[in-house]
Amino acid sequence: MKADARRLSVHVPMIVLSLLAVFPVWWMVVTSLKPENEIFSTRLWPASPSLENYAYVLDAIPMIRILWNTFAMAAATATAQVLTGLCAAYALTRWRFRGASVAQGLIALSWLVPFQLTMIPNYVLATQLGLLNTIAGLVIPNAAAAFAVLVLTNAMRSFPKDLIDAARMDGAGHFRVLCEVVVPNLRAPLASLGVLVFISAWNEYFWPLLLTRRIEDTVVQIGLQMFMTQEGNQWGALMAAATLASLPILLLYLVLHRQIIESFMRSGIR
Amino acid sequence: MTGIELTGIRKRFGETEVVKDLDLSIAEREFLVILGPSGCGKSTLLRMIAGLEDVTQGRIAIGAQDVTWTQPGQRGCAMVFQNYALYPHMSVAGNMAYGLKVAGVPRRERSERVARIAATLELGALLDRKPHELSGGQRQRVAMGRAMIRSPRVFLFDEPLSNLDAKLRAQLRLEIKRLHRDLGTTSIFVTHDQLEAMTMADRMVVMNAGRIEQVGTPQEIYRQPATRFVAGFIGAPAINMFPALIDEDGRAMAPGGWYPCPDAVWALAPGTAVELGVRPADVVAAASDACRPSFTPDISEDVGTEVHLHAHGAGFDLTLSVPAGAPLPTRSFAISFPSGVAHCFLKENGQRAALRHSIPERTEATWPETSLSSI
Numbered sequence: 001m002k003a004d005a006r007r008l009s010v011h012v013p014m015i016v017l018s019l020l021a022v023f024p025v026w027w028m029v030v031t032s033l034k035p036e037n038e039i040f041s042t043r044l045w046p047a048s049p050s051l052e053n054y055a056y057v058l059d060a061i062p063m064i065r066i067l068w069n070t071f072a073m074a075a076a077t078a079t080a081q082v083l084t085g086l087c088a089a090y091a092l093t094r095w096r097f098r099g100a101s102v103a104q105g106l107i108a109l110s111w112l113v114p115f116q117l118t119m120i121p122n123y124v125l126a127t128q129l130g131l132l133n134t135i136a137g138l139v140i141p142n143a144a145a146a147f148a149v150l151v152l153t154n155a156m157r158s159f160p161k162d163l164i165d166a167a168r169m170d171g172a173g174h175f176r177v178l179c180e181v182v183v184p185n186l187r188a189p190l191a192s193l194g195v196l197v198f199i200s201a202w203n204e205y206f207w208p209l210l211l212t213r214r215i216e217d218t219v220v221q222i223g224l225q226m227f228m229t230q231e232g233n234q235w236g237a238l239m240a241a242a243t244l245a246s247l248p249i250l251l252l253y254l255v256l257h258r259q260i261i262e263s264f265m266r267s268g269i270r
Numbered sequence: 271m272t273g274i275e276l277t278g279i280r281k282r283f284g285e286t287e288v289v290k291d292l293d294l295s296i297a298e299r300e301f302l303v304i305l306g307p308s309g310c311g312k313s314t315l316l317r318m319i320a321g322l323e324d325v326t327q328g329r330i331a332i333g334a335q336d337v338t339w340t341q342p343g344q345r346g347c348a349m350v351f352q353n354y355a356l357y358p359h360m361s362v363a364g365n366m367a368y369g370l371k372v373a374g375v376p377r378r379e380r381s382e383r384v385a386r387i388a389a390t391l392e393l394g395a396l397l398d399r400k401p402h403e404l405s406g407g408q409r410q411r412v413a414m415g416r417a418m419i420r421s422p423r424v425f426l427f428d429e430p431l432s433n434l435d436a437k438l439r440a441q442l443r444l445e446i447k448r449l450h451r452d453l454g455t456t457s458i459f460v461t462h463d464q465l466e467a468m469t470m471a472d473r474m475v476v477m478n479a480g481r482i483e484q485v486g487t488p489q490e491i492y493r494q495p496a497t498r499f500v501a502g503f504i505g506a507p508a509i510n511m512f513p514a515l516i517d518e519d520g521r522a523m524a525p526g527g528w529y530p531c532p533d534a535v536w537a538l539a540p541g542t543a544v545e546l547g548v549r550p551a552d553v554v555a556a557a558s559d560a561c562r563p564s565f566t567p568d569i570s571e572d573v574g575t576e577v578h579l580h581a582h583g584a585g586f587d588l589t590l591s592v593p594a595g596a597p598l599p600t601r602s603f604a605i606s607f608p609s610g611v612a613h614c615f616l617k618e619n620g621q622r623a624a625l626r627h628s629i630p631e632r633t634e635a636t637w638p639e640t641s642l643s644s645i
Contacts, residue, residue, distance in 0.1 A: 160353070160355070162351045162352075162353050162355035163355050163357065163358075165317075165320075165322050165342075165349070165351070165355065166349070166351060166355035166356075166357070166416075167357070167368070168321075168322060168341075168342045168343060169320060169322070169342050169343065169347070169348060169349045169369075170343060170368050170369035170372050170416075170420075171342075171343025171344070171369055171372040171373055172343065172368075172372050173341075176372065181357060184359040185357075185358055185359055
């Protein structure tokens with residue numbers, strides 16, 4: 001009895017919180033399926049569901065192209081941040097050099113610098129380098145991030161030093177040690193960091209807004225904005241586009257949810 | 271010629287000097303054991319020989335070739351680590367062959383060499399297993415196989431047996447000695463276990479606080495310890511130390527006017543403070559008398575082959591190693607030992623003091639056969 005009561009006291013709040021978290025997503029999907037005349041009804045399921053909003057979205061903006069742009073940008077950003085983070089973490093933890101702790105402190109400090117402070121110089125530089133309206137322009141300023149360096153530095157600190165020493169005794173150079181010994185044994189933190197950076201890049205809004213002018217070169221978060229006009233918001237289309245934008249992330253999570261949760265737990269990222 | 275020459279080696283981590291101006295020659299085919307307490311710099315020294323740690327000052331030569339700044343993989347050394355350091359994502363065969371893969375040895379030759387070494391170490395049935403599927407002893411054997419496969423010029427062992435249970439440790443100790451006998455590769459073995467050091471070494475180096483205290487054969491180090499530290503570090507139970515002062519004749523006088531070894535005359539100035547060291551096995555119990563301090567039995571530990579008897583005296587404690595089955599004293603007793611077994615160390619710097627004239631190392635002094643309760 002006592003155990004049941006305790007279980008209930010834990011589960012009821014968790015169920016309520018889950019419903020609170022799921023409801024907006026549910027409402028987004030339901031609204032996207034509502035025809036124009038039903039859009040403001042409070043029914044939990046449309047009387048006559050239709051895909052007309054999706055058809056409209058695909059017709060109004062190059063949604064597939066935009067999704068591809070976003071995927072390419074997010075994947076490239078995640079890969080770049082993981083790679084730069086890995087190299088920096090290896091150097092910071094494995095090499096003894098003058099100023100190592102200062103370098104690490106500066107990297108940590110750079111995490112506190114707001115984007116608004118660097119956006120103008122970044123924008124000017126990107127313009128001069130001809131990176132306007134390009135995926136490279138979206139990726140390069142975010143190719144190295146303090147968060148990635150700090151997460152991987154922590155992971156590298158707890159990596160067995162003897163393993164690296166053994167590989168060096170076997171004749172492997174630093175790059176080989178990193179690729180053949182460190183990376184295969186650091187998959188959990190690398191995967192969780194990769195997923196986190198991918199999701200964060202997927203949701204990126206401000207930098208693409210600055211850098212992309214043409215709708216076919218932009219990313220999905222900017223695409224959504226097309227349905228918010230001065231004449232009013234096209235809620236059905238907006239929700240359909242938002243649903244399409246969420247699908248890849250949802251799919252990623254559905255396929256990898258066990259690994260993602262496991263790697264988050266193991267690497268200590270919450 | 272694959273001897274090793276260390277000249278003027280120093281290692282500093284920031285302000286802390288962990289290895290202090292160390293010179294050492296290791297002969298070809300020699301099995302040298304470096305022994306010392308935790309933090310004495312022995313592992314750092316081994317890592318400097320391996321190339322895993324840069325020297326702050328000094329020169330390291332292996333086989334007459336200066337390798338002070340050579341990369342670890344190019345020194346011709348192979349190392350066996352305390353925690354095995356096997357690559358968790360590779361199979362046993364992969365672990366053993368990794369060094370050859372890095373060296374660009376073709377796959378077929380790698381497989382042949384792995385099979386050959388695996389047969390030597392009885393690892394043939396385990397080649398496809400991952401390290402986490404192996405026992406501690408098997409892992410250490412794989413680590414040795416990985417070291418052997420590259421036919422190195424020098425084997426470096428960094429406390430490789432300390433994570434194993436006593437039985438396995440004894441077994442692997444023999445295996446390592448046998449391998450050394452068969453391969454004849456110059457080997458350096460770092461340990462803090464004196465039994466390992468005494469049983470395995472051709473020659474031993476005892477280190478303390480970054481310095482070499484003594485280099486010699488295990489017998490030399492046990493029988494002629496060069497410093498008080500060596501005398502105290504080697505031998506279980508630990509050597510007994512009695513404080514004493516040198517008198518006008520050069521004899522050592524313990525507190526209370528007791529002359530523990532009246533026949534020994536040391537080449538020291540009168541009034542020099544010394545410590546006399548006597549191994550527990552060399553001390554025998556005797557009947558109490560007025561000229562000698564008496565001791566009270568405290569705890570006895572029966573280790574099977576002998577009994578260690580701990581006793582309290584006025585100003586100093588004592589341990590005796592009593593033959594198994596011999597009667598133990600039950601009340602106050604005095605002690606005696608032949609003068610020749612005592613080691614004299616200067617209180618000032620712990621250095622061994624020389625005798626002014628030699629005396630026989632042993633005279634008659636055996637454990638009393640009568641029941642010691644009547645002493």
